[in-house]
Amino acid sequence: MDDYTFTLDFKVRDYECDLQGVVNNANYPHYLEHARHEFLLEKGLDFAALTEEGIHLVVTRMEIDYKHPLVSGDRFCVGLNIRRLTKLRFQFQEDIYRLPEETLIIKGLVTGTALNQRRRPAFPSQLEILF
Amino acid sequence: MDDYTFTLDFKVRDYECDLQGVVNNANYPHYLEHARHEFLLEKGLDFAALTEEGIHLVVTRMEIDYKHPLVSGDRFCVGLNIRRLTKLRFQFQEDIYRLPEETLIIKGLVTGTALNQRRRPAFPSQLEILF
Amino acid sequence: MDDYTFTLDFKVRDYECDLQGVVNNANYPHYLEHARHEFLLEKGLDFAALTEEGIHLVVTRMEIDYKHPLVSGDRFCVGLNIRRLTKLRFQFQEDIYRLPEETLIIKGLVTGTALNQRRRPAFPSQLEILF
Amino acid sequence: MDDYTFTLDFKVRDYECDLQGVVNNANYPHYLEHARHEFLLEKGLDFAALTEEGIHLVVTRMEIDYKHPLVSGDRFCVGLNIRRLTKLRFQFQEDIYRLPEETLIIKGLVTGTALNQRRRPAFPSQLEILF
Numbered sequence: 001m002d003d004y005t006f007t008l009d010f011k012v013r014d015y016e017c018d019l020q021g022v023v024n025n026a027n028y029p030h031y032l033e034h035a036r037h038e039f040l041l042e043k044g045l046d047f048a049a050l051t052e053e054g055i056h057l058v059v060t061r062m063e064i065d066y067k068h069p070l071v072s073g074d075r076f077c078v079g080l081n082i083r084r085l086t087k088l089r090f091q092f093q094e095d096i097y098r099l100p101e102e103t104l105i106i107k108g109l110v111t112g113t114a115l116n117q118r119r120r121p122a123f124p125s126q127l128e129i130l131f
Numbered sequence: 132m133d134d135y136t137f138t139l140d141f142k143v144r145d146y147e148c149d150l151q152g153v154v155n156n157a158n159y160p161h162y163l164e165h166a167r168h169e170f171l172l173e174k175g176l177d178f179a180a181l182t183e184e185g186i187h188l189v190v191t192r193m194e195i196d197y198k199h200p201l202v203s204g205d206r207f208c209v210g211l212n213i214r215r216l217t218k219l220r221f222q223f224q225e226d227i228y229r230l231p232e233e234t235l236i237i238k239g240l241v242t243g244t245a246l247n248q249r250r251r252p253a254f255p256s257q258l259e260i261l262f
Numbered sequence: 263m264d265d266y267t268f269t270l271d272f273k274v275r276d277y278e279c280d281l282q283g284v285v286n287n288a289n290y291p292h293y294l295e296h297a298r299h300e301f302l303l304e305k306g307l308d309f310a311a312l313t314e315e316g317i318h319l320v321v322t323r324m325e326i327d328y329k330h331p332l333v334s335g336d337r338f339c340v341g342l343n344i345r346r347l348t349k350l351r352f353q354f355q356e357d358i359y360r361l362p363e364e365t366l367i368i369k370g371l372v373t374g375t376a377l378n379q380r381r382r383p384a385f386p387s388q389l390e391i392l393f
Numbered sequence: 394m395d396d397y398t399f400t401l402d403f404k405v406r407d408y409e410c411d412l413q414g415v416v417n418n419a420n421y422p423h424y425l426e427h428a429r430h431e432f433l434l435e436k437g438l439d440f441a442a443l444t445e446e447g448i449h450l451v452v453t454r455m456e457i458d459y460k461h462p463l464v465s466g467d468r469f470c471v472g473l474n475i476r477r478l479t480k481l482r483f484q485f486q487e488d489i490y491r492l493p494e495e496t497l498i499i500k501g502l503v504t505g506t507a508l509n510q511r512r513r514p515a516f517p518s519q520l521e522i523l524f
Contacts (some may be wrong), residue, residue: 013427014440015155019148019203020313021441025321026146026291033288034406041466047407048414048465051282059287063325072150072441073434144296145309151444152310156452157426160419165275172335178276179283179334182413190418194456203310204303277419279412281465286408334412 001097004079006039009099012074022069029062032094032108035078043129054117055124060089061111067104075099084131088121089113132228135210137170140230143205153200160193163225163239166209174260185248186255191220192242198235206230215262219252220244263359266341268301271361274336284331291324294356294370297340305391316379317386322351323373329366337361346393350383351375394490397472399432402492405467415462422455425487425501428471436522447510448517453482454504460497468492477524481514482506 001007010031018024037047040057050057070076081093094108116122132138141162149155168178171188181188201207212224225239247253263269272293280286299309302319312319332338343355356370378384394400403424411417430440433450443450463469474486487501509515 013423014430015149015157015423015426017150017441018146019150019152019310020318020320021150024146024295025324026288026295029288029291030406030408033286033408037407046466048281048410056282058282058331059328061325061327062287063323065323066321069320073439144292145299146292146295148310150441151449151451155426156455157419157422160422161275161277164277164417164419168276177335179279179412187413189413189462190459192456192458193418194454196454197452200451204308277411277417280408281410281412281414283412288408 001077001079001102004081004095006035006042006080008035008038008078008080010034010076010078012070012072012076014072017072020069022071023074025064025066028064028066028096028106028108031076031078031096032062032092032110035080035094036092036110039080039082040130045126045129055122055127056115056117056119057112058115059110059112061109063109065107067106068098070096070098070105076105077102082130085111088123090130132208132210132233135212135226137166137173137211139166139169139209139211141165141207141209143201143203143207145203148203151200153202154205156195156197159195159197159227159237159239162207162209162227163193163223163241166211166225167223167241170211170213171261176257176260186253187246187248187250188243189246190241190243192240194240196238198237199229201227201229201236207236208233213261216242219254221261263339263341263364266343266357268297268304268342270297270300270340270342272296272338272340274332274334274338276334279334282331284333285336287326287328290326290328290358290368290370293338293340293358294324294354294372297342297356298354298372301342301344302392307388307391317384318377318379318381319374320377321372321374323371325371327369329368330360332358332360332367338367339364344392347373350385352392394470394472394495397474397488399428399435399473401428401431401471401473403427403469403471405463405465405469407465410465413462415464416467418457418459421457421459421489421499421501424469424471424489425455425485425503428473428487429485429503432473432475433523438519438522448515448520449508449510449512450505451508452503452505454502456502458500460499461491463489463491463498469498470495475523478504481516483523 092110096105227236358367485503489498
């Protein structure tokens with residue numbers, strides 16, 4: 001996991017598994033969101049507090065390649081990198097690996113931006129710390 | 132369903148089913164919440180708008196008896212009654228029946244109250260219309 | 263919605279909204295999944311029954327462009343098209359529009375395949391009806 | 394937390410919060426389920442493996458008293474006790490405390506039983522280890 005700026009460990013919870021007996025594909029965006037918010041916290045930025053201040057961090061595009069499923073009992077790790085795409089947009093590379101053997105489970109790219117209270121693009125200076 | 136003030140029809144969505152192949156028990160509180168909010172709307176009260184005004188409708192107690200499971204493909208109905216318990220508290224009886232044969236699936240009792248912005252109990256007059 | 267083979271109407275449920283007051287981005291994959299499974303049913307294919315038979319329909323890639331958020335009370339429609347990409351893979355175009363004015367909310371592309379019980383790619387003949 | 398047989402620590406994930414800015418009441422049953430399944434694992438029982446063997450552990454009744462809400466960023470602990478009610482039924486006492494100060498958040502009672510593949514009550518001997 002040395003290729004990532006930030007990593008976060010998880011364990012599958014059984015309620016995340018669906019009738020196929022694997023983690024439902026819609027739970028991966030949840031894992032990716034939680035990893036992003038913990039990354040923000042590590043940088044001193046609190047997603048909920050930003051929202052209260054009127055800074056809305058939003059996802060504009062998400063791409064996920066599903067390689068292998070996670071199942072009940074699996075431990076896994078989200079690895080995260082961030083890069084700036086444009087003045088207003090940034091992109092997270094977020095990949096999930098099953099632990100301990102680090103099998104690649106999904107590859108994700110999540111593009112985001114910041115909106116102000118009128119939902120207009122706005123990139124407040126406190127976000128500069130992310131890059 | 133004649134014994135209920137308000138009823139709302141649903142269909143199971145497959146992502147609500149867990150690895151036992153039945154609707155996960157934590158999805159029933161979601162169904163019950165959605166039925167309550169639609170009941171409020173029918174009465175002219177909008178849960179999200181109330182929240183914006185600083186009126187927080189909250190659940191203080193929930194009891195659910197699980198009789199039979201719902202599975203993929205099932206259609207079902209939530210039947211709802213409301214009664215006032217005290218000046219500040221009210222209770223929803225919310226039962227779920229599988230359709231079309233009306234098999235009882237769960238019996239629920241959800242007690243709630245209203246809090247103001249400082250999270251103090253407060254019962255605004257616009258809620259009187261519910262009873 | 264004439265450009266779509268299949269459409270399905272929904273209404274936002276308040277529990278799908280997050281602390282930003284909009285539908286959480288991870289709920290859109292749920293809506294898209296439910297629309298796909300209802301489309302399958304219309305074609306005479308039952309996702310849960312296929313799973314029991316050992317035919318696992320799985321998502322291998324998902325791309326979503328988020329254009330506008332849905333909020334509490336919104337009605338919306340998923341429009342769906344399907345096309346075959348290769349012998350083993352197929353792709354759903356799934357777009358969401360807010361109703362009644364048909365504002366584009368998200369554009370989605372979901373690629374899938376079928377796996378047998380040993381999770382090997384296998385395309386059973388009963389799926390031919392989809393194309 | 395000395396009054397509990399088993400405890401499990403969690404942190405709120407932002408996607409669990411709803412438009413009131415607090416953890417949605419339907420997420421508590423998820424937390425309680427995950428704590429029960431981790432308790433089972435500690436006892437050498439794997440919920441998913443039991444399901445595959447045809448032993449369905451199911452909830453027959455749930456009571457939750459909501460005392461205080463959890464919000465974004467909160468750490469909390471589920472404390473769990475189990476007792477046998479009858480030959481076929483058992484009950485979990487599951488309470489949630491916010492950390493580090495151990496404010497009581499919810500009090501829960503979850504009654505369960507075991508069903509065989511025909512969904513008939515059956516209490517296999519391997520569950521005796523729980524008591």
